[in-house]
Amino acid sequence: MNSTFDPLVGQVLDDRYEIVAKLARGGMATVYRARDLRLSRVVAVKVMRSDLGEDDEFAAKFDREARSAAVLSHPNVVSIFDQGSSQGQPYIVMEFIDGETMRRLISREAPLPPDRALELFEQIAAALAAAHEAGVVHRDIKPENVMITERGQVKVADFGLARQVGSPQMTATGVLVGTASYLPPELVTHSRPDGRSDIYSAGVVLFEMLTGKKPHTGENNYQIAYRHVNVDIEKPSERLGELGQTFDWPIPDYLDTLVLASTRRDPRARIADGQELLSAVRRIRHELARGAGGDNPRLAAAILPASPDDGVTERLRPRERPRPASSLTPETVIVNREPQWRPEKPAPVPAGVAVAQRRPEPVPVQASPVPSPAAPRSQRTPVFPQLHISHDPVHRRRRGVIALLLVLLLTAGAGVGSWWWMSGRFTTVPTATALNETKAREAASANDLEVATREEYSETVPVGVVISTDPGAGERLLRGGTVTLVMSLGPERYPMVEVVGLERAAAEKLLTDSHLALGKVTESFSEEVPEGQVISASQDVGASLKPQTPVDLTVSKGREPIRIPDHVGAKADEAAKQLKGLGFKVNVKEENSADVDKGRVIRQDPRSGSGFRGDTVTIVKSLGPVMVTIPSVRYKSTDDAKKALEDLDLKVEVKRDSGFAIPLNLATGTDPAEGTEVAVGTKVTLYVA
Numbered sequence: 001m002n003s004t005f006d007p008l009v010g011q012v013l014d015d016r017y018e019i020v021a022k023l024a025r026g027g028m029a030t031v032y033r034a035r036d037l038r039l040s041r042v043v044a045v046k047v048m049r050s051d052l053g054e055d056d057e058f059a060a061k062f063d064r065e066a067r068s069a070a071v072l073s074h075p076n077v078v079s080i081f082d083q084g085s086s087q088g089q090p091y092i093v094m095e096f097i098d099g100e101t102m103r104r105l106i107s108r109e110a111p112l113p114p115d116r117a118l119e120l121f122e123q124i125a126a127a128l129a130a131a132h133e134a135g136v137v138h139r140d141i142k143p144e145n146v147m148i149t150e151r152g153q154v155k156v157a158d159f160g161l162a163r164q165v166g167s168p169q170m171t172a173t174g175v176l177v178g179t180a181s182y183l184p185p186e187l188v189t190h191s192r193p194d195g196r197s198d199i200y201s202a203g204v205v206l207f208e209m210l211t212g213k214k215p216h217t218g219e220n221n222y223q224i225a226y227r228h229v230n231v232d233i234e235k236p237s238e239r240l241g242e243l244g245q246t247f248d249w250p251i252p253d254y255l256d257t258l259v260l261a262s263t264r265r266d267p268r269a270r271i272a273d274g275q276e277l278l279s280a281v282r283r284i285r286h287e288l289a290r291g292a293g294g295d296n297p298r299l300a301a302a303i304l305p306a307s308p309d310d311g312v313t314e315r316l317r318p319r320e321r322p323r324p325a326s327s328l329t330p331e332t333v334i335v336n337r338e339p340q341w342r343p344e345k346p347a348p349v350p351a352g353v354a355v356a357q358r359r360p361e362p363v364p365v366q367a368s369p370v371p372s373p374a375a376p377r378s379q380r381t382p383v384f385p386q387l388h389i390s391h392d393p394v395h396r397r398r399r400g401v402i403a404l405l406l407v408l409l410l411t412a413g414a415g416v417g418s419w420w421w422m423s424g425r426f427t428t429v430p431t432a433t434a435l436n437e438t439k440a441r442e443a444a445s446a447n448d449l450e451v452a453t454r455e456e457y458s459e460t461v462p463v464g465v466v467i468s469t470d471p472g473a474g475e476r477l478l479r480g481g482t483v484t485l486v487m488s489l490g491p492e493r494y495p496m497v498e499v500v501g502l503e504r505a506a507a508e509k510l511l512t513d514s515h516l517a518l519g520k521v522t523e524s525f526s527e528e529v530p531e532g533q534v535i536s537a538s539q540d541v542g543a544s545l546k547p548q549t550p551v552d553l554t555v556s557k558g559r560e561p562i563r564i565p566d567h568v569g570a571k572a573d574e575a576a577k578q579l580k581g582l583g584f585k586v587n588v589k590e591e592n593s594a595d596v597d598k599g600r601v602i603r604q605d606p607r608s609g610s611g612f613r614g615d616t617v618t619i620v621k622s623l624g625p626v627m628v629t630i631p632s633v634r635y636k637s638t639d640d641a642k643k644a645l646e647d648l649d650l651k652v653e654v655k656r657d658s659g660f661a662i663p664l665n666l667a668t669g670t671d672p673a674e675g676t677e678v679a680v681g682t683k684v685t686l687y688v689a
Contacts, residue, residue, distance in 0.1 A: 008032065008047065013086040017045055017093060029062070033096060036081075043081060047091040066092045069159040071134050076127035078147065078157040097157070099150050102143035102205070110212030111240060113249045115288055117209040122281045123154035124202055128274030131156075132195040139193050141201035142182045143208065180221040181214050185229040185265045195273035202277065203233075203262025210236040210251060210259070211243070219430050219474075223446050231442060233263040242436050244462030252291070254284055254300040261304050269305055429483050431473040432466045440466045440485050448479040457492030464488065493544040496551070499534050504555050507534045511551055519550030523557045527613055531558030561610045564617060572601050572621035583613030590621045594681060598624030625679035632674040633667040638688045641667035649680040657687040664689045 008019045009032070018035045023044065025031075034045040048062050066083040073079070082093035102120070106112075112120075124146060131138055138145075138159060145158040184200035187193055207215050215234065216227040236259055237251040258280055264270045271277050280303050287299055427447045432440035437453065444451045461467045470484040471477055494515045499507035508518045519538065529535050538552035539545060562582050567575030576586045596602045602620040611617070628648040633641035638654060645652045657668060671685040672678055 006030075012037070013045065013047075013091060014084050017043065017091075019045065034093075036093070042096045044094050044096040045091055046094065047086075047089050050089055062090050062092070069094075071136065072130055074127060074130035076123045076154055076156060077130060078155045094157075095155070097147040097149055097155055099148045102146035102148060102154075102209075105148060106143055106208055106212065110209060111243075111247065112209050114210065114251055114255055115285075117206065118255075118281060118285050118288065120148070120154055121202075121206050121209065122278070122285065124156060124205065125274060125278040125281045127154070127156040128195075128198050128202060129278045130274070132198070132274040137193050137195060138198050138201075139187075140179060140182075141198050141205060142179045143205055144179075146205070180224040180228075181216065183225055183228050184267070186267050188225045188229050194267075196267040196270045198274065199262050199271045199277055200264075200267070203259050206262065207233060207236055207239075207259050210255075211239040213239060213243075215239075215263070217431075218443065218446065219428055223430070223443075226446055227442070229265065232265060233260070235260065242465075244465065250294075252288065253295040253297060254287065254303060257300040257303050258284055264305075271305060425479055426476040427479045427481075429469055429471050429473055429475050429477055432469050432483075432485060433473070434461075435466050436464055437466070437485065437487060440469075444483055444485075449477060450480065450482040452482050452484045453487050454484060455487050455489050457490065458488040459491050461488040461490075463490035492547050494547060496537070496539040496541055496543040496545055498541050499537050499551075499553065501529075502534050503532055504534065504553070507553060515547045516545060517548045517550045519552040522552070522554045524554050525558065525560035526556040527559055529556040531556055559612045561612060563610050564606055564608055566604060566607050567601050567619060568604050568607065569596070570601050572599055572619055575601050575604070575619055579617050579619075584611065585614060585616045587616055587618040588621055589618065590623050592624060592626050593622040594625035594679060596622040596624075598622055625681070627677045628680055630670055630672055630674050630676050630678060630684060633686065634669060634674075636667045638665045638667060638686070641686055641688070645670070645684050645686060650678070651681060651683040652686050653683060654686050654688055657689065 006022050008030075009021060010019065012018045013034075016036065016038050018037055019032045020035055021033045023031045023033050029046045029048045032045045032047065034043050035041070036043050063083075066080055069077065070080040070083075078097065079095040080092060081095070084091055084093075105120075124141070128138065128141070136159070138156070140158065141156070145156065147155040147157050149155065182201040182204045184193070184197040187197060204215060216224050216231065218224040218227060235251075235256040237256050240247060240251065261271050261280070262277065271280065283299065284303070287296055427449060429449070430443040430447050432443055435443065441451050456467060458467050465488050467486045467488050470486065477483065496516070497510050497514045499510055502510065504521070511518055524535060526535055533556050535554040535556050537554075539549070562584070564584070565578065565582075567578070572588065576588055579586045591602055593602050600622050602622045604620075605618045626649075628650065630650070631644055631648070633644055636644070642652045642654060656663065666689050668687045668689050670687065672682075678684070
């Protein structure tokens with residue numbers, strides 16, 4: 001907070017306390033960081049606001065804070081060092097706490113684990129035990145009044161509303177002190193606090209530490225106070241379950257019971273004082289450390305106080321009213337101004353909330369008939385024949401006052417009627433978002449509204465929690481009207497359906513009917529899936545998907561056609577390998593061929609075109625030509641030798657090679673020579689003599 005323009009910064013109070021900086025400003029006082037020049041230490045100085053210095057009630061309250069806290073000497077209570085007055089402004093000198101408030105810790109870290117929450121709460125309970133033992137009731141326990149030092153020590157501060165037990169009430173009728181969110185019900189109904197009032201407020205603080213939320217909320221202090229009086233605080237474990245989050249720690253039954261035992265609406269059924277609260281907290285911390293957070297019904301039952309006898313009620317003595325003196329004469333109209341009933345002491349409500357005060361019902365005027373022989377009789381029949389109006393000045397003044405009161409009553413009635421017609425018959429739609437249906441209905445009921453519900457999906461609001469209201473929060477609505485709660489069904493999700501094996505059109509329709517959308521369609525050849533059917537989808541069957549999530553499909557184009565290459569004349573082994581690589585089955589046959597070299601393809605079937613994987617292609621592999629061995633034909637006749645060679649499919653050329661004049665017609669040899677292997681059809685020269 002900027003303290004540049006604060007007039008007190010830089011001043012020295014009573015030649016001792018040098019104001020260094022402004023720390024905070026409240027409704028009644030401003031707190032400064034100061035230096036005690038005498039003891040050379042840093043202190044906190046609370047100075048009453050200058051505009052309240054002449055108000056006796058605020059001055060008394062300020063003085064009471066100093067005196068109430070000064071009687072306490074405890075490490076968990078902010079110490080009071082001194083008090084005084086400077087230039088008509090009272091001030092209190094107290095211990096300076098270098099740390100933060102419980103409110104800041106809750107805002108930053110809550111929900112707190114049970115062991116961490118109880119570690120801090122035990123110190124609050126210790127401070128209350130010391131205060132109650134000294135006969136002091138704090139009356140304003142809340143996170144803003146709990147300080148935490150940098151070393152983790154808890155200090156309870158601000159005894160501005162504290163009072164000694166048995167001291168007179170410090171508030172006027174109809175005015176309520178304290179903070180509505182932590183307000184004990186008995187302070188709303190009869191404004192008589194004791195140690196149990198502090199226990200209730202402390203229990204609310206513990207609830208908030210464990211859950212991060214206040215147990216009761218509302219549009220204004222009146223609604224919050226109403227809920228404290230009429231609605232039980234739920235278990236912290238139940239509130240954690242409503243948050244829709246997962247926490248690593250359980251809240252055992254005995255810790256739930258501690259909160260419930262501290263915040264029972266009937267103070268007689270509540271933990272009695274700080275000492276009893278401290279004892280219960282220590283037992284719970286011991287059990288929590290020993291039992292690792294498991295339930296212990298026996299301990300829970302031991303912590304819960306016994307319920308009071310319903311036949312015994314705490315009643316308050318009604319305020320005595322002085323009866324007006326009576327001065328009647330025989331001729332006076334007797335007006336009974338005293339009501340026929342005595343109201344109980346009005347219940348206070350939170351500060352800042354306007355409450356119409358109930359007026360006693362007017363009692364009809366009673367006339368006392370007094371005969372008057374001197375009075376002349378009228379020629380007309382009188383409306384009140386026995387009524388005689390006195391003309392005494394005193395009585396005339398009284399009648400004037402009565403007439404004025406009647407005028408005021410009529411004016412007030414007209415004003416109330418106008419208010420009711422213009423705004424009184426309306427109420428405000430409460431904020432119900434983030435509440436479950438039960439809490440939202442309670443808030444609507446507190447505002448005199450009926451409730452209808454409808455359900456919608458939500459990506460951000462957990463199941464069973466209010467998304468919005470119709471009309472919206474803060475809008476005016478006639479009392480008894482209906483507000484619609486839009487309840488969350490949670491995220492809208494649909495399961496992925498099975499589309500593999502379906503025709504494309506059927507798959508697309510199924511996706512649309514299932515609140516999903518057709519995404520990108522890719523066509524691919526498939527040896528197993530017939531053409532036009534779905535091969536695969538981009539989402540697994542049963543997967544939970546948002547509405548209109550696109551699902552990509554792969555659709556079959558049928559078997560892939562493969563071009564058949566021509567391998568005639570190529571090496572047969574290489575041809576077979578290539579065809580197999582394309583997916584064909586290869587059937588290899590072998591034949592002799594005088595025209596195709598050995599190892600090459602003579603023929604291929606089919607020789608060209610296209611086929612599919614698994615089809616058979618036949619190739620004929622050449623074994624080369626047929627080989628024969630030239631036989632021996634020496635000394636055979638020419639004809640026999642020629643025939644023997646021709647029988648081997650050889651081509652024979654006869655050539656004479658003899659010097660005799662007379663031909664002998666005998667074979668003398670061959671070229672190639674006998675025993676040589678030659679291919680069928682080879683030309684062989686036959687020599688004859």
